[in-house]
Amino acid sequence: MAFEGLADRLQSTIKKITGKGKVSEQDVKEMTREVRLALLEADVNYKVVKDLIKNIKERAVGQEVMESLTPGQQVIKVVKEELTALMGGEQSKIAVADRGPTVIMMVGLQGAGKTTTSGKLANLLRKKHNRNPLLVACDVYRPAAIQQLETLGRQLDMAVFSMGEEANPVDIAKNALEKAKEDHHDYVIIDTAGRLHVDNELMGELQQIKAEVQPHEIYLVVDSMTGQDAINVAESFNEQLDITGVILTKLDGDTRGGAALSIKAVTDKPIKFAGMGEKLDELEAFHPDRMASRILGMGDVLSLIEKAQTNVDEKQAKELEEKMRTMSFTLDDFLEQMGQVKKMGPLEDLMAMIPGANKMKGLKNAQFDEKQLSHVEAIIKSMTKQERQDPSIMNAGRKKRVAKGSGTNVSQVNRLLKQFEEMKKMMKQMTNMQKGKKGKKGKGMKLPFM
Incomplete structure (x- = not known):
């Protein structure tokens, strides 16, 4: 992912002051020094770095931060605003001619x-x-x-x-x-x-x-x-x-x-x-x-939504929602959804767009192996239509046949079936919550392709 090294360095640097009740000038000084080094390592022009650090330092020790209720968060807000301004402030639209092309x-x-x-x-x-x-x-x-x-x-x-x-x-x-x-x-x-x-x-x-x-x-x-x-x-x-x-x-x-x-x-x-x-x-x-x-x-929720709108079929999404509501979601449906997610781009990039995903247990520094997606796809495609509709009929003999047909092993087939059932339970909890009922707390489900 773009900016990966810079992102890791900046996130670990500003994390140190996020939860602080008070932020001293010394804290700001140490943070800006680390930010400066991170930017220079990322090959940012040294004059640009100098001006950016000056702006951050001036604002971070100003009244808007020091007198706020959450100074640590305010400092991060300042850094984000200054980075945004550095890259242009807002999206620059493409020109449209008044007449002709x-x-x-x-x-x-x-x-x-x-x-x-x-x-x-x-x-x-x-x-x-x-x-x-x-x-x-x-x-x-x-x-x-x-x-x-x-x-x-x-x-x-x-x-x-x-x-x-x-x-x-x-x-x-x-x-x-x-x-x-x-x-x-x-x-x-x-x-x-x-x-x-x-x-x-x-x-x-x-x-x-x-x-x-x-x-x-x-x-x-x-x-x-x-x-x-x-x-x-x-x-x-x-x-x-x-x-x-x-x-x-x-x-x-x-x-x-x-x-x-x-x-x-x-x-x-x-x-x-x-x-x-x-x-x-x-x-x-x-x-x-x-x-x-x-x-x-x-994160970057807006870009994630735009990717979904471009790549996900609206009719299929409504049908999926209905299946989740009626608990009739099958492995065929999962395979179809996995195909639509793959169209949206590499999983690492999609996860980077989800706010806080980098801090979630099990997701931080996770390596998303695209080959695993192919294994999941091969396992599901090696099942009969009946097995995909009702995975509960999968006995030892069927699992062995599917593993052989998909070039995987029985433990991988078992893992997929178990995670699919966990996902269906999670969907049921979400549906119950939407109905106003209290859903049970989930156990940190992993997606079948992780």
């Missing part, structure tokens, strides 16, 4: 993921905003760049405009805009050429395209794994092109997070989107407040 130029160095991100952005605009984008292949230099964009277009069933490798990129962009108007596309996403490093030839071409098509947005695509280099690249592109925003790729990887925490402060341009995986639906709008919450272990 909205033109977006995608710029950046080679290897940052510009072409794939162009496809992801087009997909997001169509799925979440009901738009009809046109992808434009303006990278005539990188081998197979045009073919890559055309392949993405086929995968997404989306229009791609190209004129081949011999055409001038400025002409391609100009003709694409005319084509978009003719075919009633409301967004034009121009995938421009990159270089291994910033050079005058590249910038000259990008400036010509900008002058020709007058883009409403110029998004710099930056590989967040490159740390401080990402900041230098952002500064160069911003000086030459006056970018309107940044898209961070590979934010799901083993990144220290320094780019995301520095880029807004250094360029004064917002982070618009974040790439959270390799799939074409794994591009998310960047919310500074939600990211600050996740860094500090407070």
